[in-house]
Amino acid sequence: EPEVTQTPSHQVTQMGQEVILRCVPISNHLYFYWYRQILGQKVEFLVSFYNNEISEKSEIFDDQFSVERPDGSNFTLKIRSTKLEDSAMYFCASSLQGNQPQHFGDGTRLSIL
Amino acid sequence: QKEVEQDPGPLSVPEGAIVSLNCTYSNSAFQYFMWYRQYSRKGPELLMYTYSSGNKEDGRFTAQVDKSSKYISLFIRDSQPSDSATYLCAMSWSNTGKLIFGQGTTLQVKP
Numbered sequence: 384e385p386e387v388t389q390t391p392s393h394q395v396t397q398m399g400q401e402v403i404l405r406c407v408p409i410s411n412h413l414y415f416y417w418y419r420q421i422l423g424q425k426v427e428f429l430v431s432f433y434n435n436e437i438s439e440k441s442e443i444f445d446d447q448f449s450v451e452r453p454d455g456s457n458f459t460l461k462i463r464s465t466k467l468e469d470s471a472m473y474f475c476a477s478s479l480q481g482n483q484p485q486h487f488g489d490g491t492r493l494s495i496l
Numbered sequence: 497q498k499e500v501e502q503d504p505g506p507l508s509v510p511e512g513a514i515v516s517l518n519c520t521y522s523n524s525a526f527q528y529f530m531w532y533r534q535y536s537r538k539g540p541e542l543l544m545y546t547y548s549s550g551n552k553e554d555g556r557f558t559a560q561v562d563k564s565s566k567y568i569s570l571f572i573r574d575s576q577p578s579d580s581a582t583y584l585c586a587m588s589w590s591n592t593g594k595l596i597f598g599q600g601t602t603l604q605v606k607p
Contacts, residue, residue, distance in 0.1 A: 387539075414593050426540065426584065426597040439592040474539050481593040482528055482547075487539035 385409045387488035389475050395494045396465055404460045404491045406475030415458045416476040416485060417450065419443070426474065432458065433481065462493075470495045499523055502585055502598030511607050515572040519585035519598045522566065526587040526596075529561050531570045534582045534600065543583075544570065575605045 388407045396402045408415050417429040430440045432450050449461045458477075462469055472492050476485040502519045509515055517531075528547055532540035544559035546552050546568075552559045558571040568587075572579055585598040 389539075416593060416595075418595070425599055426586075426595075428594045428596070431592045431594055433592070439590065439594050441594075478593055481591040482588065483593075484530060484542050484545040485593060485595060486542060487532075489537075489539040 385486075387475055387477055387486055389473075389488035389491050391491060392489070393492045393494070395496060398467055398495050399464050402462050402465055402493065404462075404473050404475075404493070406458045406460075406488060407456050408458055408475065408477030409486060410456070412477035412479050412486075414438075414478045414481050414483075414485075415450075415452070416478075417460045418474045418476065418487075419471040420474065420490075421471045429460075431481070438481070465493075465495045467495050469493060500585065500587060500596050500598045502601055504599045504601060506602040506604060508604045508606060509575055511575060511577060511605055513575050513605070515575050515579070515603060515605075517570040517572075517583050517585075517601050517603070519568050519587075520566055521568075521587055521596075523587075523589065523596075524563070524566065525589040526563075528588040529559070529568050530586040530588075530595070531557075531559055532584040532586060533579075534584055540584055540586075575603075577605050577607050580604045 415432045472490040476487045478485045531544040549563045556573045560569040582600040584600045586595040
């Protein structure tokens, strides 16, 4: 069964450094998402992306965050200058359409030191 | 009032029991309702997807949506130790697909 894959599984970065999290969505899906889950807290929406542009973003998704689909298969989340509070699991998801079920990857655990 | 509320548990049941998991919500605009299962150190895995009110059954799983009460449920019949996981409810109203998640309920099924 097709699945969403994320790399790396664990990323350790110094505060203030840039980090790029990578995702390969399911190949025929058109909508792409990033969510994060701080330890012990809810899964929170960050951003949705369709037709090469952001369709919706949350308050969390400030100017330090950006997303990109650099080619036909990858979808990336960049954090420009990481903060301690960015430490979390980051999940990528994709769906065929915006109101269709979303399928998640296994996440990247981001640890900011 | 939180947008989506879910009792975090933990909920412990013997193998073979019927499990009932629930979420309440405050936003009457929600139209799409999902249940995900999450094992430790894994991503959410879609179990059930429902549009609007009603029931949906898939094997041992039944999802119910009562929009008048703003209440959704997931029933697991003949629960197995392999069902031990965290169960997340999620909802959406938007064509952009933004999901609002509950806290998740941790379930343990004891052999």
